[in-house]
Amino acid sequence: MAKSDVKLLGAWSSPFVMRARIALNIKSVDYEYQEENWLVSKSELLLKSNPIHKKVPVLIHADNPMCESLIIVQYIDEVWSSGPSILPSDPYDRATARFWSAYIDDKWFPSMIAFFWGQEEDAKKAAIAQMEEGLVLLEEAFGKCSKGKAFFGGDRIGFLDIAFGCFLGSLRVTEKAGGIELLSETKTPSLSKWAERFSSDIAVKELISDTDKLAEFGKKLQAKMTANN
Amino acid sequence: MDEEVKLLGAWASSFSYRVVWALKLKGIKYDYEEEDLVNKSEALLRNNPIHKKIPVLVHAGKPVAESMVILEYIEEVWPQTPLLPQDPHQRALARFWIKFGEDKSAEFFKLFQTVGEEQERATEEARELLKILEARALEGRKFFNGHKIGLTDIAFGWIACWLDVLEEAVGVKLLDADSLPKLQAWIENFREDPVIKENLPNRDKLLAYYNYRREMFIEAATSRID
Numbered sequence: 030m031a032k033s034d035v036k037l038l039g040a041w042s043s044p045f046v047m048r049a050r051i052a053l054n055i056k057s058v059d060y061e062y063q064e065e066n067w068l069v070s071k072s073e074l075l076l077k078s079n080p081i082h083k084k085v086p087v088l089i090h091a092d093n094p095m096c097e098s099l100i101i102v103q104y105i106d107e108v109w110s111s112g113p114s115i116l117p118s119d120p121y122d123r124a125t126a127r128f129w130s131a132y133i134d135d136k137w138f139p140s141m142i143a144f145f146w147g148q149e150e151d152a153k154k155a156a157i158a159q160m161e162e163g164l165v166l167l168e169e170a171f172g173k174c175s176k177g178k179a180f181f182g183g184d185r186i187g188f189l190d191i192a193f194g195c196f197l198g199s200l201r202v203t204e205k206a207g208g209i210e211l212l213s214e215t216k217t218p219s220l221s222k223w224a225e226r227f228s229s230d231i232a233v234k235e236l237i238s239d240t241d242k243l244a245e246f247g248k249k250l251q252a253k254m255t256a257n258n
Numbered sequence: 259m260d261e262e263v264k265l266l267g268a269w270a271s272s273f274s275y276r277v278v279w280a281l282k283l284k285g286i287k288y289d290y291e292e293e294d295l296v297n298k299s300e301a302l303l304r305n306n307p308i309h310k311k312i313p314v315l316v317h318a319g320k321p322v323a324e325s326m327v328i329l330e331y332i333e334e335v336w337p338q339t340p341l342l343p344q345d346p347h348q349r350a351l352a353r354f355w356i357k358f359g360e361d362k363s364a365e366f367f368k369l370f371q372t373v374g375e376e377q378e379r380a381t382e383e384a385r386e387l388l389k390i391l392e393a394r395a396l397e398g399r400k401f402f403n404g405h406k407i408g409l410t411d412i413a414f415g416w417i418a419c420w421l422d423v424l425e426e427a428v429g430v431k432l433l434d435a436d437s438l439p440k441l442q443a444w445i446e447n448f449r450e451d452p453v454i455k456e457n458l459p460n461r462d463k464l465l466a467y468y469n470y471r472r473e474m475f476i477e478a479a480t481s482r483i484d
Contacts, residue, residue: 081390081394090347104346107346107349108346120335121320123331124322124327124331128327131326
């Protein structure tokens with residue numbers, strides 16, 4: 030595939046963009062990356078390719094735009110089928126991976142967002158408690174999904190590793206901001222070790238952002254939203 | 259794939275019906291267990307400990323929860339009567355609309371459960387969803403999926419049956435036939451499908467249930483204001 034055939038509109042700070050990039054890396058796809066400085070302005074291509082949500086990531090393949098990170102990951106898995114598989118091969122394992130990634134997006138990540146935007150101490154505490162509860166469930170899920178291997182996906186990074194692992198950076202920022210430990214050897218031993226393996230995986234490590242840089246961006250985002258209100 | 263298929267569902271739930279439709283469209287034999295959502299069974303709590311919700315599909319003793327996860331599972335295990343397009347780009351589009359519906363449908367719950375300003379906001383958002391579907395999702399096709407019903411149609415099935423009951427119970431008009439002609443046509447086509455037609459909840463019963471629930475929500479909302 031010619032490089033110009035595949036284009037990804039993204040943002041360095043976005044965990045959702047990271048999902049798409051990890052998937053493209055796993056499949057060794059050559060692609061053109063366009064950084065969107067979305068806090069300042071959105072490119073015409075982005076607005077045209079994702080008119081409903083106007084968000085990154087957007088994958089444009091052979092002029093066809095695709096939106097929503099996990100949908101993009103599934104697309105990549107289906108199109109570049111000769112590369113290593115991202116979704117498990119067994120339908121029940123696939124359902125399990127989809128179930129937990131839905132849990133992460135619909136329940137767990139929103140509590141991190143609640144902490145990020147929370148104004149009151151009580152709201153922030155409640156959000157942290159929810160995140161901790163979620164991590165206990167995910168620690169257990171890891172045991173079941175990995176079946177004793179290194180990743181949720183088994184020997185290699187898979188769909189659920191990508192769905193969850195993209196949030197490790199924001200998780201570190203949250204830990205610093207809250208003065209707490211969310212992933213730890215004592216509370217979440219399996220996830221702790223998995224996090225290290227995930228972050229050093231060849232498909233992932235070039236995409237990891239510095240925690241302080243992410244925290245700084247977070248502050249910019251908070252300032253801008255406060256200014257707008 | 260002849261092993262036992264069981265569905266834990268609830269008669270009033272559009273999520274439950276999504277699974278019924280997929281199973282019936284594919285001609286899959288299954289046992290149905292009606293769940294009392296006020297008094298959840300031990301089987302439900304055991305099979306869906308995380309969310310404790312229906313629907314749950316139990317196949318060869320293994321539970322699958324979350325209606326859209328169940329639908330993708332059914333599609334993969336029983337490939338007859340395909341409900342997703344073959345082409346990966348078209349599949350991505352189908353999944354996009356399904357997710358769009360899932361994310362936005364929360365507004366319909368909100369407008370059912372609230373009063374006053376909060377309800378007005380939710381109503382506006384709900385109208386937006388329908389407008390966008392009308393403008394972008396059908397594109398002159400009989401169904402969201404093309405000329406045959408697919409997962410996207412199943413995912414939006416609640417619009418074809420539950421929405422007008424919700425409108426009546428709340429006293430709000432969202433499905434304006436004049437401004438949403440494509441959606442209106444889709445509703446008629448969906449309801450006329452021979453499988454769907456035989457598998458819809460009783461409207462009177464559903465309305466009575468929605469009226470009852472709406473009363474409860476109004477009471478709760480107004481007692482909070484006082």
